[in-house]
Structures are given as C-alpha cells and as structure tokens.
Amino acid sequence: MKTSKKITGGLLIGITGFSVFLIxxxxxxxxxxxxxxxxxxxxxxxxTQFPQNGMTQGGIFPALFGTALMVIIMSVAAVPFxxxxxxxxxxxxxxxxxxxxxxxxxxRTLAVVPSIIFGLFGLGFFIKFIGTGMDNMFNAxxxxxxxxxxxxxxxxxxxxxxxxxxxxxxxAIKSVPREMRDASLALGATKWQTIRKVVIPGARSGxxxxxxxxxxxxxGEVAPILFTGAAYYLAKLPTSLSDQFMSLGYHIYIMSTQSxxxxxxxxxxxATTLVLLLLTFTLNLSAILIRxxxxxx
Amino acid sequence: xxxxxxxxEDRESLNLHETEESTAMDPQGQKDPNAFVFTKESLKKKIxxxxxxxxxxxxxxxxxxxxxxxxxxxxxxxxxxPIFTQKEKKSETQVTAVIPEKYGDTSxxxxxxxxxxxxxxxxxxxxxxxxxxxxxxGNVIKPERYGxxxxxxxxxxxEEEYTGSEISQLTPAETFHLSSLFGKEWMxxxxxxxxxxxxxxxxxxxxxxxxxxxxxxxAILAALFSVAFAPHWLRETIKPAIEMLAGFPSVVIGFFAxxxxxxxxxxxxxxxxxxxxxxxxxxxxxAAIPIIxxxxxxxxxAIPETYSEASLALGATRWQTAFFVVLPAATxxxxxxxxxxxxxxxxxxxxxxxxxxxAALLSANPFESVRTLAxxxxxxxxxxxxxxxxxxxxxxxxxxxxxxxxxxxxxxEFYVKGKLxxxxxxxxx
Amino acid sequence: MKELKIxxxxxxxxxxxxxxxxxxxxxxxxxxxxxxxGPSGCGKxxxxxTLNRMNDLIPGTxxxxxxxxxxLNIYDKDIDVVNLxxxxxxxxxxxxxxxxxxYDNITYGPKIxxxxxxxxxxxxxxxxxxxxxxxxxxxxRLDHSALGLSGGQQQRLCIARALSVNPEILLMDExxxxxxxxxxxxxxxxxxxxxxxxxxxxxxHNMQQAARVSDYTAFFYMxxxxxxxxxxxxxTTPDKKQTEEYITGRFG
Ligand SMILES: Nc1ncnc2c1ncn2[C@@H]1O[C@H](COP(=O)(O)OP(=O)(O)OP(=O)(O)O)[C@@H](O)[C@H]1O
Ligand SMILES: [Mg+2]
Numbered sequence: 001m002k003t004s005k006k007i008t009g010g011l012l013i014g015i016t017g018f019s020v021f022l023i024x025x026x027x028x029x030x031x032x033x034x035x036x037x038x039x040x041x042x043x044x045x046x047x048t049q050f051p052q053n054g055m056t057q058g059g060i061f062p063a064l065f066g067t068a069l070m071v072i073i074m075s076v077a078a079v080p081f082x083x084x085x086x087x088x089x090x091x092x093x094x095x096x097x098x099x100x101x102x103x104x105x106x107x108r109t110l111a112v113v114p115s116i117i118f119g120l121f122g123l124g125f126f127i128k129f130i131g132t133g134m135d136n137m138f139n140a141x142x143x144x145x146x147x148x149x150x151x152x153x154x155x156x157x158x159x160x161x162x163x164x165x166x167x168x169x170x171x172a173i174k175s176v177p178r179e180m181r182d183a184s185l186a187l188g189a190t191k192w193q194t195i196r197k198v199v200i201p202g203a204r205s206g207x208x209x210x211x212x213x214x215x216x217x218x219x220g221e222v223a224p225i226l227f228t229g230a231a232y233y234l235a236k237l238p239t240s241l242s243d244q245f246m247s248l249g250y251h252i253y254i255m256s257t258q259s260x261x262x263x264x265x266x267x268x269x270x271a272t273t274l275v276l277l278l279l280t281f282t283l284n285l286s287a288i289l290i291r292x293x294x295x296x297x
Numbered sequence: 298x299x300x301x302x303x304x305x306e307d308r309e310s311l312n313l314h315e316t317e318e319s320t321a322m323d324p325q326g327q328k329d330p331n332a333f334v335f336t337k338e339s340l341k342k343k344i345x346x347x348x349x350x351x352x353x354x355x356x357x358x359x360x361x362x363x364x365x366x367x368x369x370x371x372x373x374x375x376x377x378x379p380i381f382t383q384k385e386k387k388s389e390t391q392v393t394a395v396i397p398e399k400y401g402d403t404s405x406x407x408x409x410x411x412x413x414x415x416x417x418x419x420x421x422x423x424x425x426x427x428x429x430x431x432x433x434x435g436n437v438i439k440p441e442r443y444g445x446x447x448x449x450x451x452x453x454x455x456e457e458e459y460t461g462s463e464i465s466q467l468t469p470a471e472t473f474h475l476s477s478l479f480g481k482e483w484m485x486x487x488x489x490x491x492x493x494x495x496x497x498x499x500x501x502x503x504x505x506x507x508x509x510x511x512x513x514x515x516a517i518l519a520a521l522f523s524v525a526f527a528p529h530w531l532r533e534t535i536k537p538a539i540e541m542l543a544g545f546p547s548v549v550i551g552f553f554a555x556x557x558x559x560x561x562x563x564x565x566x567x568x569x570x571x572x573x574x575x576x577x578x579x580x581x582x583x584a585a586i587p588i589i590x591x592x593x594x595x596x597x598x599a600i601p602e603t604y605s606e607a608s609l610a611l612g613a614t615r616w617q618t619a620f621f622v623v624l625p626a627a628t629x630x631x632x633x634x635x636x637x638x639x640x641x642x643x644x645x646x647x648x649x650x651x652x653x654x655x656a657a658l659l660s661a662n663p664f665e666s667v668r669t670l671a672x673x674x675x676x677x678x679x680x681x682x683x684x685x686x687x688x689x690x691x692x693x694x695x696x697x698x699x700x701x702x703x704x705x706x707x708x709x710e711f712y713v714k715g716k717l718x719x720x721x722x723x724x725x726x
Numbered sequence: 727m728k729e730l731k732i733x734x735x736x737x738x739x740x741x742x743x744x745x746x747x748x749x750x751x752x753x754x755x756x757x758x759x760x761x762x763x764g765p766s767g768c769g770k771x772x773x774x775x776t777l778n779r780m781n782d783l784i785p786g787t788x789x790x791x792x793x794x795x796x797x798l799n800i801y802d803k804d805i806d807v808v809n810l811x812x813x814x815x816x817x818x819x820x821x822x823x824x825x826x827x828x829y830d831n832i833t834y835g836p837k838i839x840x841x842x843x844x845x846x847x848x849x850x851x852x853x854x855x856x857x858x859x860x861x862x863x864x865x866x867r868l869d870h871s872a873l874g875l876s877g878g879q880q881q882r883l884c885i886a887r888a889l890s891v892n893p894e895i896l897l898m899d900e901x902x903x904x905x906x907x908x909x910x911x912x913x914x915x916x917x918x919x920x921x922x923x924x925x926x927x928x929x930x931h932n933m934q935q936a937a938r939v940s941d942y943t944a945f946f947y948m949x950x951x952x953x954x955x956x957x958x959x960x961x962t963t964p965d966k967k968q969t970e971e972y973i974t975g976r977f978g
Binding site: 114 | 345347348351352354355356358359360361362363365366368369372373375376514515516518519521522523525526527535537538539540541542544545546547548549550551552553555556557583586590614615616617619620637640641643644645646647650651671674675678679683691692695698699702703705706707710
C-alpha cells in the first residue's frame with residue numbers, strides 16, 4: 001500500500017520535474033545551436049559592414065541600424081503615450097470605475113492581439129488612410145507617404161509595445177509611496193504639480209524599464225513590419241521618415257526563406273539570429289536589473 | 298505616570314523654559330498680517346488653467362488604448378468590407394470604385410523599386426506561395442497544387458463542390474462570391490483565383506491543437522513543479538529561464554525550427570515533408586509555454602496558503618496536496634492560461650511562415666504542410682494589389698483572427714476572473 | 727489671552743457609508759498645542775485630515791458640519807483647497823521626505839508658491855531648518871539626499887518642510903511614533919518652541935507625550951469626541967470614566 005503510493009508520488013513529482021528539465025533543455029539547446037551555427041561568421045566586421053555580393057557575404061550593419069532607428073522612433077511615440085495612460089490609470093481614474101476598467105481591458109487586449117493584426121492595421125490606417133491623406137494634402141496627390149516606410153512601421157510597432165510601457169510605468173508609479181503625494185499636496189501643491197514633481201521623478205526607473213522592454217520587444221517583432229516598412233535590401237541607410245529600412249528580424253526571415261542561396265548564407269543567418277538574440281537579451285537583462293534595484297529600495 | 302510629568306502650564310511657572318522671553322514676544326509681531334490670514338479673499342477659489350488642461354489631456358490620451366482597439370476593428374473591417382459589397386455589384390470596376398484610385402499608385406510604387414520588396418527578389422518564382430519552401434527544403438510539397446496551371450485542379454475538384462466556380466467561369470476577370478470563402482481551395486494567385494478559407498482554418502486549428510497539446514501539459518506541470526516541489530534556489534532558476542524563453546523573438550524560434558528542429562524531427566519520425574504542421578506546432582509551443590507557465594504559476598501562487606496547509610495538516614503528502622488541492626484550486630487560472638496560450642499560437646505569424654511549409658492542404662495528417670491564417674496574411678499581403686479581392690480577403694482573415702483573439706481574451710478575463718473570485722472569496726469548495 | 731483659531735461644529739465624516747467621526751465640536755486656540763488621543767481607529771487621523779481637507783482626496787468620503795478657521799468655514803464651496811493647504815502645515819506619522827536633496831525638500835513648497843529667487847530660497851531653507859532645530863546637523867550637506875538622514879532627522883526635516891511655506895497651523899499625526907527617545911525628546915522640545923508661532927494640533931498614542939507637550943487634550947473614542955479640556959485636568963481629574971480608563975492604560 002504505502003510503497004505503491006510512494007511510487008505514484010515519486011512518479012508524479014518526476015513528471016513535473018521532467019517538464020521543467022525539458023523546457024530548460026530545449027532553451028539551452030536552442031542557444032547552443034544558434035551559437036554554434038553563428039560561430040564562423042559572428043565578428044565585429046559582421047555588425048559593422050554592409051552586405052556584399054547579393055547578400056551572400058558581408059555584414060548586417062544596415063539591418064542593425066534600421067532596427068535601432070525603428071525602435072527609437074517607436075519609443076518616442078510609445079513611451080509618452082504609455083506613461084500618460086499609466087498616470088491616468090493610477091492618479092486620475094477611480095480604480096473601480098467603468099472607464100478605468102475598460103481602459104485596462106483595452107490595454108490587456110492590445111497585449112494579446114496577434115502582431116500580424118497590427119501590421120494590417122498599420123497598412124489600413126497609417127499607410128492607406130493617413131498616408132493617402134497626407135499625400136493629398138501636402139504632396140498634391142504624389143505618392144510619398146501612402147507607402148511602407150520607417151515612420152509607419154515604427155508607429156505600428158509603437159501600438160504593439162504600448163501595453164508593455166503602460167504596465168511597467170504603472171507598477172513604478174504605484175511604488176511611489178502614498179505619503180510622498182500626501183506631503184506634496186499638504187504643502188499646497190496641486191495634483192498636476194504633485195504628479196510632475198514627485199510622481200514622475202519617482203517613477204523614472206520604471207519608465208526606463210518600460211522603454212527598454214518595449215525596445216526589446218519591438219526589435220524582435222517582424223510580423224508588424226512585414227508590409228509597413230521593412231525592406232529586403234537597401235543600398236543605403238534610411239535618411240528620411242519616408243524611407244524604407246532593413247531590420248534584423250526581417251533579415252533573418254527573408255534570408256532563411258526567400259533568398260536564392262539559402263544554404264550558402266546559413267552562417268550569416270545564424271549570426272544575424274545571434275545578434276538579435278544578444279540584443280534582446282541584453283535589453284531584457286538590463287530591465288530586470290533596474291527593476292531589482294528599484295524593488296530593493 | 299503622575300508626578301513625573303511636567304505639564305506645559307506647570308513648566309512655565311517652574312521657569313524651566315525661557316518663558317519670560319516667549320510670552321513677552323508678541324507672536325503676531327513676527328507675522329506678516331496680510332500674507333496668511335484665513336479670509337474669504339485669500340482663500341477664494343482659483344482657476345488653474347494648467348491643472349484643467351493637463352487633466353483633460355491625460356484623460357484624453359488614456360482613451361487612446363480604447364481608441365486603438367476600436368480603430369483596429371474599424372480599419373481592418375473597412376479594408377475587408379469590399380468583398381461584402383461585391384456580391385451585388387459583381388464587377389471589378391466597382392470594386393475599385395469603393396477604394397479611391399490613389400491606392401492603385403501604391404502598387405505601382407512596388408514595381409518602381411522592385412529591389413526593396415521581398416516579393417520581387419531576384420527569384421521570380423517567389424511570387425508564387427509555397428514555392429519558396431519547396432525550394433528551401435528540397436522536398437516536393439504536392440506540387441500539383443501549386444503554381445501549376447489551374448486547369449488540372451479545376452477538373453479534379455473544382456466542379457462539384459465549388460459553387461463559385463461556375464460564376465468564375467462565366468466572368469473570369471474578377472468576380473467574387475461570398476460563399477466561395479467556404480470553398481476548399483485557397484488559390485488566390487491564379488487565373489481563376491479561389492479564396493476558400495477552409496484549408497486555412499483547418500490548417501490553423503491543426504497547428505494550434507498540436508502546439509497546445511505539447512505546450513499546455515509541459516507548462517502546467519512545470520509550473521506545478523515550480524510552485525509545489527522546487528526548492529527555493531531552483532525556483533529562482535526556473536523563473537529567469539522562462540523569462541528568457543519569453544524573450545525569444547518569434548522569428549528566432551521560427552528560424553531555429555526551420556533550420557535545426559525540422560531536420561532533427563524528420564530524422565526521428567521519418568516523415569516525408571520536412572516542414573509541416575507538427576514542426577510548426579512544436580515551435581509554436583515554445584512561444585506559448587512562457588505565457589501558460591506564468592499565468593498558471595500566478596494563479597497557483599494566488600491560492601491561499603490555508604488551502605495547502607489544511608491539506609498537509611490532514612496528513613496528505615506534498616504530492617497529494619499538489620495534485621489534489623493546488624492543481625484543482627487553480628483550474629480557472631489554468632483555463633485562462635491555456636486560452637491565452639491558444640490566442641498566442643493562433644495568431645503567431647513568423648513561426649507559421651517559417652516552419653509549417655505553407656501549403657494550403659486540406660488533410661488530417663499532422664506531418665503534412667499547412668498554411669495558417671496568420672501566415673497567409675504575412676506571406677501574401679506584401680504582394681497583393683491594393684484594393685482587389687485578394688487584398689480584401691486577407692483583411693477579412695485578419696478580422697477573423699482579431700475577433701477570435703479578442704473573444705478568447707475576453708473569456709479569459711471575465712469568466713475566469715469571476716470564477717476565481719467566487720472560489721476564493723466564498724466558501725472553500 | 728487665548729485666541730480662538732479653529733472651531734469645529736457638529737463635524738461628522740463618512741468613508742462611504744462608514745461613519746468615522748460623529749458630530750465632533752470643540753475649539754482649538756492659537757499658540758497652544760492641542761493633543762488628540764484615543765485608541766487606534768477612533769478617528770484621530772481622520773479628524774486631523776479634515777482640518778486641511780486632505781480627506782477630500784479619498785473618493786467616496788463625505789463631510790457634515792462645519793470647521794471654522796478664523797471664523798471662516800473651510801468647507802464653504804468657495805474655498806480654494808490648494809491655497810488652504812498652503813496655510814496649514816502637516817507632518818505625517820511616517821517621515822516622508824521627497825527623494826530629493828535636503829535643499830530641494832525645503833524649497834519644494836516655496837517654489838510651488840512661485841518663489842524662485844535663489845537668495846530668498848536660501849534664506850527660507852536656513853530659517854526653516856533652524857526653526858526645526860536641524861540646521862546645525864545638515865547645513866554642510868544640503869545637497870545630499872534627504873533619504874540619507876536618520877529617522878529622527880528625517881522627521882525634523884519634514885517639519886522644516888512644513889514650515890517652509892509659512893503656515894499658521896501645524897498638524898502633526900504621531901510625529902514621533904517611529905522615533906527613538908532622544909529624537910522624540912528633540913521633537914517635543916521643538917513643538918514647545920514652535921507653539922510660540924503656530925497653532926499646533928498633534929495626534930499621539932503616547933500619554934506622557936500628550937501630557938508633556940499639549941495645553942489642551944481631546945479624547946476620541948469610536949468616532950466621538952468624548953472629553954475635551956485642559957491637559958492637566960484631563961490627565962489628573964477627567965470627568966468621564968472612559969477617559970480615565972484610557973489614560974491609566976486600562977484599555978486602548
Ligand atoms: N481611507 C479609508 N477608507 C475607509 N475607512 C477608513 C479609511 N481611513 C480610515 N478609515 C477608518 O476610519 C476609522 C478611523 O480611522 P483613523 O485613521 O482616523 O483612526 P486613528 O484614530 O487615526 O487610528 P490610529 O491611531 O491607528 O492611527 C477606522 O475605523 C478606519 O478603519
Ligand atoms: Mg492615525
């Protein structure tokens with residue numbers, strides 16, 4: 001009796017433990033395989049050079065640059081809006097009000113909407129609606145904005161990363177003690193003064209983590225920029241908001257599925273993947289570190 | 298406490314303090330009599346424009362999230378809308394009338410700079426879907442369905458079940474019938490385009506099923522291990538590992554599946570098609586595991602301590618408590634976790650594009666290629682002519698995906714939350 | 727020569743439906759210290775916070791009755807709450823300096839009032855810190871973070887901060903409850919000094935402290951003001967049995 005029970009117990013615990021083991025093993029396997037695959041190609045040159053010979057040789061500098069530029073524009077849009085939304089939710093809205101609940105629901109929905117839908121929206125809204133409107137207004141109907149470019153891609157990505165910013169900033173704002181707000185208000189500061197001078201400075205590191213996490217997410221997403229601005233190959237770097245851009249993630253996708261010499265460029269693909277992984281990991285890690293430091297305080 | 302205390306009034310008489318000075322000094326004398334007196338004038342209500350404006354602005358911006366959801370609804374449906382009106386109008390010219398001509402320019406923009414488009418890459422065959430994969434893998438994925446003159450299929454399958462086909466033959470240019478969406482063939486780029494969504498839907502469901510069957514048990518059991526059995530240090534290792542997995546961009550998982558996993562799994566299972574629903578499903582499971590794990594773990598941690606303590610006090614062992622108390626108590630949360638996992642998989646684009654083979658086959662075999670709804674949008678949108686039927690159908694697919702994930706999220710949110718609340722606030726059930 | 731400063735008339739306060747203060751009426755005098763005592767949850771903090779309308783910030787609360795300061799009903803609908811608070815300083819139970827430098831903590835209030843001249847601000851910083859008896863300890867590190875100060879110093883900094891806007895009334899909610907005896911003694915000394923300039927209302931759980939620093943004492947119990955009078959009288963010959971029991975430590 002007792003021993004059979006013990007065996008069942010051991011077995012069940014074993015299964016759960018094995019699940020953890022399997023997940024971690026896959027994770028490590030992925031990392032190792034990508035590193036091995038990238039070994040020959042990954043170098044300083046690789047990230048500072050342009051692609052050469054029809055992208056069968058050379059580096060990925062334009063893709064790295066494009067990704068960086070895209071996430072910068074994205075942050076410029078997403079961080080202020082996300083921060084303000086978080087401020088509204090924590091400082092102005094009543095926790096239980098319908099408005100606050102609907103906004104929260106909307107934010108959570110945004111967080112689970114498939115990224116390809118953002119791409120569709122970017123196409124339907126930014127490119128076709130706004131872009132066409134801009135062309136008609138400023139460009140005499142000439143085609144300039146009503147086509148994929150880095151601005152539309154970045155804005156599309158900003159919508160996708162908005163929930164990331166909101167959640168981080170909200171958490172940080174909540175960690176600003178009630179007493180500090182009280183102290184400010186008791187000194188005769190208005191609500192807005194209190195928010196500007198006490199709450200936002202107190203939430204600075206949360207805003208920073210939110211930005212970093214959003215950048216990390218935006219750098220890795222490909223689906224939203226598939227048809228809103230990413231390009232297969234560009235001979236020069238984007239110089240205007242209406243230019244298209246190359247991106248790391250898109251580069252991986254296109255090189256591994258659409259190029260002529262898939263097998264020949266395999267090391268380049270692996271190396272690009274490693275660069276993207278390193279980028280997102282570094283960003284995530286720094287966000288985690290900032291957060292840990294914040295919690296300790 | 299009595300004698301030791303010196304009350305302030307005594308203190309003055311005892312002269313412990315410089316009372317003479319302080320009483321001699323007129324306290325009023327130090328103050329500016331105008332600056333702070335509580336008078337009606339000095340405390341009159343002030344209008345503060347910056348206060349008012351900032352509040353209105355912040356409130357306005359806060360509605361942005363709701364606005365985005367509404368706009369997504371609106372614009373995705375707006376672009377899909379023409380296919381509903383086409384039914385009556387039945388002619389191509391009117392389709393373009395719905396969408397102003399300016400859009401036409403955009404497609405020509407594509408051809409102006411062909412080198413910038415994935416579609417117009419050096420290899421001309423890329424225009425046809427699926428072919429890429431065929432080339433990549435070296436495997437032949439039922440080639441007769443792809444890029445081959447449509448006549449052969451027209452004869453074999455089209456006639457009997459395909460209601461739209463007759464009309465198509467009558468007006469071969471561009472006529473579209475809503476019912477053709479229920480057709481069994483997805484062949485948008487051909488002389489006689491067919492937009493049957495059935496293979497795409499079935500394909501998506503197939504991949505989703507495979508992925509969730511793999512991801513859900515693994516993630517839930519792992520969460521249970523982390524909550525109920527893992528020692529502290531191990532738990533502190535599992536969490537970052539899961540976070541790390543969550544940090545993998547899906548294109549990286551897709552790439553891994555395409556280059557390494559597909560080969561490895563093929564070697565193990567020995568199936569014919571290298572990229573298929575099974576490979577895609579497993580890859581997507583990797584993307585879903587972190588979500589399911591995290592939500593499950595959270596809901597397990599939310600179970601009041603008393604639950605498991607009571608069980609342990611009754612002499613139950615740790616594993617009994619874990620499986621018969623913790624796991625059941627967390628079911629609503631686990632349910633929510635699985636729903637969110639399904640939502641993630643259902644809409645996953647990059648992994649589907651890279652690892653499922655992308656052939657719109659209608660089959661139950663998990664080892665055959667499939668084309669999911671999301672992948673279809675991702676693969677074809679860049680190449681369609683803005684405003685034509687194909688374009689609208691892709692948006693319709695997007696609308697479907699959106700509504701589906703929206704509903705999943707709503708269920709997870711409201712139903713599950715309500716259940717959890719009842720369970721933990723009411724009696725111990 | 728007692729000058730009536732604050733007068734409450736039938737003051738009742740509700741958190742939602744919960745009655746937290748029930749028809750409280752009594753007077754507080756200028757340049758005197760009034761102590762509020764009573765068991766936990768009896769409504770002392772609530773009462774204190776009605777005096778500068780900090781409770782307005784809590785949604786779902788309601789006030790009945792009147793509070794007159796210098797004869798002016800501060801719950802009148804024409805009253806500007808922000809300006810009202812500038813004239814009433816408040817010190818909280820948990821010291822709560824801003825995560826800024828000592829200097830910036832003190833200048834926060836004046837800056838909000840539109841004072842930006844460096845010399846004026848310097849002067850305010852010095853005089854406020856001196857009034858709060860902490861000048862000597864911090865004058866060499868005004869640009870250091872306020873969070874680096876000890877608990878007692880932080881609390882005195884908070885008092886200085888409250889004084890920086892030249893209030894007439896000082897509300898203190900258990901200002902010494904988290905402090906060691908030496909810091910507590912300093913604060914009590916300070917209160918004694920400050921009452922020359924300010925009207926002080928102080929909440930305390932420490933009977934000895936109430937007896938030491940206050941001229942008048944109000945005893946609260948379950949939202950009601952049970953007894954009010956000269957501190958000496960309340961502590962030596964209270965009229966009500968409840969008061970006596972509380973003071974002698976038989977409940978609460
Ligand atoms: N924000 C609030 N919402 C609802 N009820 C509250 C709130 N703040 C206080 N109360 C309630 O009002 C009553 C009085 O609270 P108050 O804080 O004034 O008591 P107190 O006398 O200051 O107690 P303590 O000595 O513990 O500080 C208590 O029953 C408390 O639970
Ligand atoms: Mg209190």
